[in-house]
Amino acid sequence: MMCxxxxxxxxxxxxxSNGSAENRLNVEANPKESQAxxxxxxxxxxxxxxxxxxxxxxxxxxxxxxxxxxxxxDYITKKxxxxxxxxxxxxxxxxxxxxxxxxxxxxxxxxxxxxxxAVQKIIKGGMALPLNELADQYDPYFFKVADPAKLGWxxxxxxxxxxxxxxxxxxxxxxxxxxxxxxxxxxxxxxxxYEALGRPDMSTPEGFLGALxxxxxxxxxxxxxxxxxxxxxxxxxxxNYSLDSYLQNFLAIPQQKDGKLYDRRSDPAYLKxxxxxxxxxxxxxxxxxxxxxxxxxxxxxxxxQGRYFAMLYQWSDFTEINQALYRKDPNKAYIxxxxxxxxxxxxxxxxxxxxxxxxxxxxxxxxKDKKRAIAFLSYLLSEEGNKDLFLGEKGxxxxxxxxxxxxxxxxxxxxxxxxxxxxxQYGGSYMYWMLMDTNMNLAWMTGMEAEPxxxxxxxxxxxxxxxxxxxxxxxxxxxxEGIAQGENTRLWAETLPKLLMAESDAEFDRLFAEFMRTIxxxxxxxxxxxxxxxxxxxxxxxxxxxxxx
Numbered sequence: 104m105m106c107x108x109x110x111x112x113x114x115x116x117x118x119x120s121n122g123s124a125e126n127r128l129n130v131e132a133n134p135k136e137s138q139a140x141x142x143x144x145x146x147x148x149x150x151x152x153x154x155x156x157x158x159x160x161x162x163x164x165x166x167x168x169x170x171x172x173x174x175x176x177d178y179i180t181k182k183x184x185x186x187x188x189x190x191x192x193x194x195x196x197x198x199x200x201x202x203x204x205x206x207x208x209x210x211x212x213x214x215x216x217x218x219x220x221a222v223q224k225i226i227k228g229g230m231a232l233p234l235n236e237l238a239d240q241y242d243p244y245f246f247k248v249a250d251p252a253k254l255g256w257x258x259x260x261x262x263x264x265x266x267x268x269x270x271x272x273x274x275x276x277x278x279x280x281x282x283x284x285x286x287x288x289x290x291x292x293x294x295x296x297y298e299a300l301g302r303p304d305m306s307t308p309e310g311f312l313g314a315l316x317x318x319x320x321x322x323x324x325x326x327x328x329x330x331x332x333x334x335x336x337x338x339x340x341x342x343n344y345s346l347d348s349y350l351q352n353f354l355a356i357p358q359q360k361d362g363k364l365y366d367r368r369s370d371p372a373y374l375k376x377x378x379x380x381x382x383x384x385x386x387x388x389x390x391x392x393x394x395x396x397x398x399x400x401x402x403x404x405x406x407x408q409g410r411y412f413a414m415l416y417q418w419s420d421f422t423e424i425n426q427a428l429y430r431k432d433p434n435k436a437y438i439x440x441x442x443x444x445x446x447x448x449x450x451x452x453x454x455x456x457x458x459x460x461x462x463x464x465x466x467x468x469x470x471k472d473k474k475r476a477i478a479f480l481s482y483l484l485s486e487e488g489n490k491d492l493f494l495g496e497k498g499x500x501x502x503x504x505x506x507x508x509x510x511x512x513x514x515x516x517x518x519x520x521x522x523x524x525x526x527x528q529y530g531g532s533y534m535y536w537m538l539m540d541t542n543m544n545l546a547w548m549t550g551m552e553a554e555p556x557x558x559x560x561x562x563x564x565x566x567x568x569x570x571x572x573x574x575x576x577x578x579x580x581x582x583x584e585g586i587a588q589g590e591n592t593r594l595w596a597e598t599l600p601k602l603l604m605a606e607s608d609a610e611f612d613r614l615f616a617e618f619m620r621t622i623x624x625x626x627x628x629x630x631x632x633x634x635x636x637x638x639x640x641x642x643x644x645x646x647x648x649x650x651x652x
Contacts, residue, residue, distance in 0.1 A: 141241070141242065141243055141244075142243070142244070143243040143244055143246060143247055144244070144247065145244060146242075146244045146478065146481060146482060146485070146487075147241060147242035147244055147474065147477070147478035147481065148183050148185075148242075148475075148478040148479060148481070148482045150478075151184070151474070151475060151478075152182070152183055152184035153184050154184050154186065155184055155185055155186070155471075155472060155475055156185075156186040156187070156188055157185060157186075157187055157188070157210075157211040157212055157470075157471070157475075157476065157479070158187075158188045158190055158210035158211045158212070159187050159188065159189050159190065159210065159211065159212040159213075159214070159537070160189075160190045160191075160200075160203070160209065160210045160212065160213045160214065161189055161190070161191050161214050161537070162192065162196050162199075162200050162213070162214060162215045162216065162219070162221070163191065163192075163196060163216075164191060164192045164193070164194065164195075164196050164399070165399045165400065166189070166191050167191075168189060168526075168530075168534055168535060169189065170186055170187040170188070170189060170535075171186065172527075173526070173527060173528060173529055173530030173534075174495045174496055174499055174500050174528070174529045174530060174531070175491065175492060175495045175496075175500070175529060175530035175531050175534065175535070176530050176535070178491065178495060178496040178499075179491055179492070182491070183479060183482060185475070185479050190210055197219075197221075200215070200221050201221070204221065204224055204225060204228065204230065207228070207230060207469075208469070209225065209230055209231075209467040209468075209469055210467060210469070211466065211467055211469070211470045211471060211476060212464060212465070212466060212467070212470075212476070212480075212537075213225065213231075213464065213465045213466075213467060214462050214463070214464045214465075214537045215462060215463060215465075216461065216462055217266075217268055217459045217460055217461060217462055217463045217574075217575070218459070218574070218575065220580045220589075222266060222463060222465075223579060223580065223581075224580070224581075225265075225465060226259060226265045226266075226465075227579075227581065229468065230467060230468050230469075231265040231266070231465040231466060231467060231468060232265070232465075232466045232467070232468055232470065232473065233263035233264060233265055234249075234263075234264050234265060234266070234267060234466065234477065234480070235254070235263055235264050236263065237466065237473055237474075237476070237477035238477055238481070240473075240474075241473060241474040241477050241478065242474065242477045242478045242481050244478075244481050244485075245477060245480070245481040248481055248484055248485035248486070249267065249481075249484060250271070250273065252273040252274075252275065252458060252649040253267065253268060253271055253273065253458060253460075255645065255648070255649065256273075256458045256459065256645060256649075257463070265465055266463030266464060266465045267463060267464055267480065267484060267538065268458070268459060268460025268461070268462065268463050268464075269460050269461055269462050269463075269464070269536060269537060269538050269539045269540070269541075270456050270460045270461040270462075270536075270539060270540075270541045271456060271457070271458055271459065271460030271461075271540075272284070272455065272456040272457065272458065272460075272541070272542060272569065272571075273458050273649055274458075274569065274571075274646050274649050275649065276456075276542050277455075277569050279542075280542050280545060281567075282564070282565070283545060283564070284455045284456070284564070284567045285455070285560045285561075285563045285564055285567055286453035286454055286455050286563040286566065286567040287417040287418060287419050287420075287454075287563075288348075288349050288352055288353075288417065288451075288453045288454055288563070289415075289416065289417070289418045289439045289442075289559055289562065289563060290305070290353065290413065290414070290415050290439065290440060290441070290442025290443070291413065291414050291416065291418060291437040291438060291439050291440070291559065292305075292412060292413045292414075292437065292438060292440055293409060293411065293412055293413075293435065293436075293437055294433075294434050294435065294436055294437065294438045295432075295434040295435050296318055296321070296322055296412050297314075297412075297438070297440070298434075299321065299322075300314060300317050300318060300321065303317070304441075305413070305440065305441070305442060305443075306441045306442065306443060306444040306448065307444070308375070308376065308379045311379060311383075311443060312379060312382060312383060312386070312388075314412075314413070315332040315333055315383055315386075315388045315412065315413065316332075316386065316388065318330065318332050318412040318413070319332050319387075319388060319412075322412070325408060325409050325410045326408065326409075328408065328410060329390065329410075330410060330411075330412060331390060331392065331393070331405065331410050331411050331412070332383070332388040332389070332411075332412045332413065333380075333383060333388060333389060333393070333411070333412070333413050333414070333415070334393065334402070334405070334406075334411040334413070334414035334415075334416060335393055335414070335415055335416065336349075336415075336416060336417070337398055337399070337402070338394055338395075338596070338599070338600055339596065340592075340593055340596050341592050341593070341595075341596055342592070342595055342596045342599055343596075343599060344417070345415040345416060346377065346380065346415075346599060346603075347599075348454065349415055349416075350373065350376060350377075350415065350443060351367045351370075351373055352451055352452050352453050352454060353415075353442050353443045353444065353451045353453075354370075354372045354373060354376060354443060354444065354445045354451075355444075355445055355449040355450065355451060355452045356370045356372060356373055356445075358570070358573045359573075359639070363636065364573075364576070364632075364635055364636055364639055368595070369619065372445045372446065374615065376443050377602055377603070377611070378608055378611055379443075380603050381602060381603050381604075381605055381608070381611055384603045384604060385606070389603070392405075394600055394603075399420070402420075402421075403420075403421065403424060406421045406424050406425075406437075407424045407427065407428070409428060409435055411437075414437070415442060415443075418437075418439070418556075418559045418560075421437070422522070422556050423522040423523060425437050425555050425556070425559075426519075426520070426521075426522055426555065426556070428555075429554060429555045430520060430521075433554070433555070436554075436555040437555065437559075438555060438558055438559065439558060439559040439562035439563070440562075450565075450566055451566045452566070452568050453563055453566045453567050453568070454567070454568070454570050455567040455568060455569055455570075456541060456569075457569055457570055457571030457574050458571045458574070458646075458649075459571065459574040459575060462537065464480070464537050464538060466480065480538070483537070483538040484538045484540065486543060488538070489538070489539065489540050489543050489544060490508070490547065492531065492534075492535050492538075492539065493531055493532055493533070493539075493544050493547055494508060494509075494510060494531055494547055495514075495529055495530070495531045500514050500529050500531060501514070501547075504549075507546075507547075507549050508546075508547055509547060509549040509550060509551075510531070510532075510547075510550065510551065512550075514529060514531075515550050515551060517529070518531075518532055518551065519551070519553035532551065571642065571646060572639060572642040572643050572646055573639065573642070574642065575638065575642075576635045576638045576639055576642075577635065577638075578630075578631060578634040578635070578638075583627055583630070584627050584630045584631045584634050586627075587625055587626075587627035587628075587630075587631060588627075588631050590625075591622045591625065591631070594618065594621060594622065595618065598614060598615070598618045601614055602614055602615060
């Protein structure tokens with residue numbers, strides 16, 4: 104159940120209402136752990152700033168951040184004594200993480216996408232420490248800076264909380280900041296090509312296919328290499344973001360009807376547009392690379408070469424590249440336009456941040472220093488920590504200008520013109536994003552929205568909604584239903600490219616009917632549906648409780 108206040112949570116997760124009495128007992132029982140009385144109003148990290156290095160696993164092979172050598176990380180290390188050694192998978196992230204889980208050899212901190220099965224594997228395997236218990240014993244300040252709605256959302260069956268999210272927004276956040284929220288889900292085109300074609304309407308099937316054909320005919324090559332008319336996210340073992348949730352959101356297909364979950368894959372508007380992509384494939388507008396060579400690094404290289412005419416894609420993934428394109432020639436950068444739409448031309452319903460956030464960070468049972476770990480986590484998710492990570496050191500990277508804390512002009516200019524140089528020299532503005540609070544950071548964004556990102560972000564404003572109630576619905580992957588759901592997901596991932604490569608719409612229909620028959624005839628189908636519906640209803644109840652806080 105959602106905990107309405109920190110005090111109310113105490114009955115469920117062992118959180119003391121004021122922290123002081125319980126923590127005096129902890130200190131007396133463990134005199135070696137601390138010589139100071141812990142206070143819920145004072146950060147525990149201040150009690151010990153001697154040098155320590157934590158190993159921090161980031162489950163994304165594209166992450167290249169290093170700790171040390173820039174203003175932000177050096178300032179935080181000087182302030183807290185903490186240095187970080189980032190560990191990033193060299194190859195397949197899932198394989199690397201599963202290997203560590205099997206060996207029970209997780210490093211001090213672990214950051215994983217909130218929707219990954221590995222989160223539950225780590226928790227159920229007893230490989231992560233309860234954050235609330237660590238906070239009770241070592242740093243009650245955690246409860247002052249942690250959002251009770253997020254703690255309630257991530258409470259497990261045992262009443263404990265093992266992970267804390269980044270980029271997370273509660274219903275209260277949507278009421279407060281909703282009009283400012285943006286989405287990562289966009290349909291973008293190369294500006295010069297799009298304008299040369301007369302800015303065609305690509306929101307209809309006919310206009311979409313016509314524009315792709317015209318782009319290929321008018322711009323067959325880009326610097327000697329073939330143009331790729333349409334780019335998508337990578338095809339993975341779960342499907343393809345672009346052709347799954349992104350396309351469904353652009354078409355404003357509901358996820359529930361009359362309180363019952365709705366399988367959006369079976370929606371006529373969705374199937375109609377999948378057939379548009381099938382036709383694009385048949386017409387030679389989706390080369391083989393789209394299916395087999397769309398890993399993040401390969402994708403980045405092609406975007407930097409300007410080889411895509413259009414992309415249904417997450418814009419934040421190529422912000423730096425687009426900025427570099429803009430610096431060379433503003434007309435060759437990518438801009439957001441209206442993409443695929445349903446027949447009624449309803450506005451897209453794009454996904455904004457939910458309570459689940461993008462990633463969760465856990466503290467491993469193997470952590471070398473429990474007190475320093477929870478204290479550092481509390482610092483990072485606090486306003487002080489977020490400000491240090493985002494703006495850096497006052498007087499060095501930012502100052503109070505016209506009554507607002509904001510980056511110094513020369514620092515902001517470098518951010519807006521050369522992100523890589525900014526990261527190397529300063530390391531602020533989401534370089535270290537593991538515990539970023541994107542709502543809190545809105546107060547420090549003055550002057551930071553520059554073209555071409557500004558145009559893309561602004562396009563998503565007013566189209567962005569919370570989809571929190573539909574997050575984390577799949578059954579436990581270790582149960583019969585969970586295993587069956589995993590099989591269904593993999594089957595969809597195998598079926599999707601086959602649908603696009605089908606020789607005709609009739610063949611498409613046959614393949615899709617076969618897929619639906621296979622999953623509905625699965626002996627666990629009804630159990631899966633019941634489990635997902637129950638999870639959805641629990642989410643709705645949690646969110647309502649959160650609004651009543």
